[in-house]
Amino acid sequence: MTDWTHLTEAVGELNEEEVLKILEEFIASNPTEEEAQKVVSACQSGMNIVGERFEAGEYFVGDLIFAGELLNEAIGTLKPVIGSASDKKVGSIVLGTVHGDLHDIGKNIFRSMAEAAGFEVHDLGIDQPVEAFVDKVKQVKPQIVGMSGVLTLALEAMKETIDGLNAEGLRNNVKIIIGGNPVTKEVCEHVGADAWTTNAAEGVKICQGWVN
Amino acid sequence: MADVKALQQERISIYHDVFDNKIPKRVPVNLSFALEVVAQYGKLNLVEAQWNPEILEEAADKMCRKVYSDVCVFSGTFRFPSFYQALKSRSFVMSSIGFIQHPEVIGMLPEDYDYLIEKPYDCILERVIPRQYEAFDLDDPINTVINFTKSMLAYNNDFMQAGMIIGKMTEKHGYYPGSLFSGGFTEAPFDLLADQLRSFKGISMDIRRMPDKVAAACEALYPIAFKKGLPAKPSKYAPVFIPLHMPTFMREKDFEKLFWPTFKRMVEEYASMGVHCNLFCEDDWTRYLDYLYDLPTDTVLMFEYGDPKLIKEKLGKKHIITGLYPIMNLKTKPTEECVDEAKRYIDILAPGGKYIFGFDKNPLLLDDINLESYCAVAETVRDYGVYSNPGETAGMEFNKEDYKVEPSRKFESKYYKTWDQYKALNPEVSDFGSPKLQGLEEAVFQYIMYLMM
Ligand code: B12
Numbered sequence: 158m159t160d161w162t163h164l165t166e167a168v169g170e171l172n173e174e175e176v177l178k179i180l181e182e183f184i185a186s187n188p189t190e191e192e193a194q195k196v197v198s199a200c201q202s203g204m205n206i207v208g209e210r211f212e213a214g215e216y217f218v219g220d221l222i223f224a225g226e227l228l229n230e231a232i233g234t235l236k237p238v239i240g241s242a243s244d245k246k247v248g249s250i251v252l253g254t255v256h257g258d259l260h261d262i263g264k265n266i267f268r269s270m271a272e273a274a275g276f277e278v279h280d281l282g283i284d285q286p287v288e289a290f291v292d293k294v295k296q297v298k299p300q301i302v303g304m305s306g307v308l309t310l311a312l313e314a315m316k317e318t319i320d321g322l323n324a325e326g327l328r329n330n331v332k333i334i335i336g337g338n339p340v341t342k343e344v345c346e347h348v349g350a351d352a353w354t355t356n357a358a359e360g361v362k363i364c365q366g367w368v369n
Numbered sequence: 370m371a372d373v374k375a376l377q378q379e380r381i382s383i384y385h386d387v388f389d390n391k392i393p394k395r396v397p398v399n400l401s402f403a404l405e406v407v408a409q410y411g412k413l414n415l416v417e418a419q420w421n422p423e424i425l426e427e428a429a430d431k432m433c434r435k436v437y438s439d440v441c442v443f444s445g446t447f448r449f450p451s452f453y454q455a456l457k458s459r460s461f462v463m464s465s466i467g468f469i470q471h472p473e474v475i476g477m478l479p480e481d482y483d484y485l486i487e488k489p490y491d492c493i494l495e496r497v498i499p500r501q502y503e504a505f506d507l508d509d510p511i512n513t514v515i516n517f518t519k520s521m522l523a524y525n526n527d528f529m530q531a532g533m534i535i536g537k538m539t540e541k542h543g544y545y546p547g548s549l550f551s552g553g554f555t556e557a558p559f560d561l562l563a564d565q566l567r568s569f570k571g572i573s574m575d576i577r578r579m580p581d582k583v584a585a586a587c588e589a590l591y592p593i594a595f596k597k598g599l600p601a602k603p604s605k606y607a608p609v610f611i612p613l614h615m616p617t618f619m620r621e622k623d624f625e626k627l628f629w630p631t632f633k634r635m636v637e638e639y640a641s642m643g644v645h646c647n648l649f650c651e652d653d654w655t656r657y658l659d660y661l662y663d664l665p666t667d668t669v670l671m672f673e674y675g676d677p678k679l680i681k682e683k684l685g686k687k688h689i690i691t692g693l694y695p696i697m698n699l700k701t702k703p704t705e706e707c708v709d710e711a712k713r714y715i716d717i718l719a720p721g722g723k724y725i726f727g728f729d730k731n732p733l734l735l736d737d738i739n740l741e742s743y744c745a746v747a748e749t750v751r752d753y754g755v756y757s758n759p760g761e762t763a764g765m766e767f768n769k770e771d772y773k774v775e776p777s778r779k780f781e782s783k784y785y786k787t788w789d790q791y792k793a794l795n796p797e798v799s800d801f802g803s804p805k806l807q808g809l810e811e812a813v814f815q816y817i818m819y820l821m822m
Contacts (some may be wrong), residue, residue, distance in 0.1 A: 286463050
């Protein structure tokens with residue numbers, strides 16, 4: 158039984174060199190799939206630390222981006238030993254940037270943090286029309302729909318998207334969270350979402366609250 | 370007509386008072402709408418109006434009559450599709466609803482750092498522009514020249530057309546003939562590196578992986594960024610506009626080492642020539658207020674978020690404050706609440722002068738706001754923001770002699786020639802050609818760097 162706390166901490170510290178060193182040594186030891194899954198979880202727990210530090214104002218958006226890349230790199234390194242045994246998902250999210258808006262930095266940060274927390278995320282991409290959300294929700298029946306937008310012009314698009322889900326009778330099957338710079342409590346009420354945030358870590362917590 | 374002229378005089382004096390560290394007669398109402406909002410107000414096709422800005426004149430005039438402001442209510446745009454699309458831009462593209470935006474694209478790779486540091490302008494032209502602008506194709510030089518020429522002609526044409534409407538409206542409605550942008554437009558060296566060259570994500574990685582190269586790249590880009598913003602005719606009433614993007618997404622220690630030194634030097638170098646900067650402190654700068662205090666007196670600071678009380682307390686005697694009023698109010702709150710809120714901002718920010726009323730961001734489309742609330746707020750500022758002590762001294766005084774900067778790297782590239790360099794290569798060209806040819810050299814530089822901002 159190896160204790161992987163130091164790996165979790167290295168991820169939390171965003172110490173790339175250390176993380177990669179630990180992972181290379183691990184791979185060289187010819188691990189089992191089960192062991193490899195533990196290492197993946199240890200990395201993902203490191204993302205929790207990153208999220209906490211972000212909420213505490215010690216880390217900033219640039220650090221979240223770095224953390225997302227670091228996690229990708231770690232999982233990439235572990236790919237050959239992880240095998241196919243997929244871990245159980247805690248819930249599923251359909252995510253996208255609404256029509257009119259081309260931004261995805263915030264959306265991608267939220268996606269990598271939600272994935273690290275065990276969610277299955279169906280990312281539609283940027284500038285997505287109402288039908289794209291409607292069709293995907295019909296197809297994968299997620300618990301949660303996440304919408305992102307950086308420009309104020311995205312807010313009416315969020316409202317139209319929610320109205321679209323409503324018209325198809327899908328609104329009550331999902332919880333809806335909106336995020337991005339112009340989002341506020343009043344905007345949340347105006348567009349008819351269930352929750353709002355301008356902080357990806359808090360967004361993940363809200364989603365966790367919904368599926369537990 | 371006489372009324373319009375008198376109104377224009379009043380507007381000129383309230384803006385000039387702010388820069389002359391005097392209390393003006395009233396708080397300047399610095400509100401305007403971009404092209405897209407005006408097009409929608411005139412029920413014009415959004416895309417057509419961006420291609421043919423001349424069709425906006427009637428709508429602009431109608432908007433000027435509807436909304437009170439001390440500057441022209443129609444502000445044009447930074448982003449015309451003509452010159453971006455003629456060059457097949459990847460970094461400025463139109464979204465599905467016809468609004469031009471900047472997606473996250475990478476113009477410079479990590480392995481380009483050394484060349485950027487050695488020859489920054491050459492690197493931008495040879496490597497970055499071809500990646501960001503697909504019609505600038507080095508394998509197809511003749512078409513590249515043609516595409517480039519079309520793009521630059523469109524750039525000159527469209528800005529001139531929008532400028533003509535602004536000029537007409539300014540005369541007709543007696544607006545302040547200047548603006549908080551009229552000196553020029555540039556970016557901090559770090560943001561220049563981040564926005565279009567390395568990308569938001571790329572720079573976030575580089576800060577941790579290769580901070581020394583980032584610092585050296587900012588030094589290398591300094592002369593380019595400085596030259597880009599340098600006003601043709603320096604004036605203390607015509608600030609250089611510099612939007613600030615990355616600082617709030619960085620740790621303070623990275624900001625202090627990588628962002629601040631070249632940026633501060635830039636603002637001081639302009640100050641040493643008697644020129645102010647108008648800094649758009651995007652997002653929330655609360656943790657950097659002490660740094661801002663250190664900038665030259667009478668820097669215009671436009672804020673997006675932050676506590677107006679704290680900002681006024683810390684910076685209000687030295688700098689000129691604008692922004693902060695949340696534009697989202699105008700969509701989500703009833704008009705009376707919006708008006709009360711405007712009075713609250715004035716009560717906090719106006720006393721002692723050095724304040725210009727503005728929003729935290731401009732609406733991008735007409736739907737972003739309730740226009741009636743917008744008008745009510747504008748009129749409230751005009752009528753409520755009146756000083757009882759005009760003419761008194763407002764805070765600290767600016768002296769350009771206080772600012773001296775160490776000489777920095779020179780701007781040098783085989784793609785830019787000073788008159789002497791040009792003359793040495795082309796001795797047959799008469800010196801009478803100097804102002805014209807040098808003016809064109811300068812115009813090409815300005816246009817090329819505009820593509821990078
Ligand atoms: C960086 C920046 C740029 C860069 C973009 C670089 C790039 N590669 O993307 C550049 C310089 C190119 C740029 C250009 C422009 N910009 Co700009 N820009 C910004 C700035 C400073 C930061 C935006 C950003 O990326 N933030 C970082 C991300 C990560 O934050 P975020 O999206 O909010 O995401 C966080 C949370 O909200 C959350 N989240 C996000 N989505 C979701 C979804 C869910 C479901 C959940 C749970 C959470 C979540 O997670 C993230 C981490 O916590 C903002 C100011 C601001 N306050 O945001 C202006 C801003 C967005 N820009 C603005 C403007 C006007 C422009 C321009 C139009 C200017 C012009 N005339 O050219 C252009 C073109 C438009 C464009 N952006 O495409 C305005 C928009 C105004 C408005 N009315 O909306 C802003 C608000 C500045 C301002 N105050 O005026 N911009």
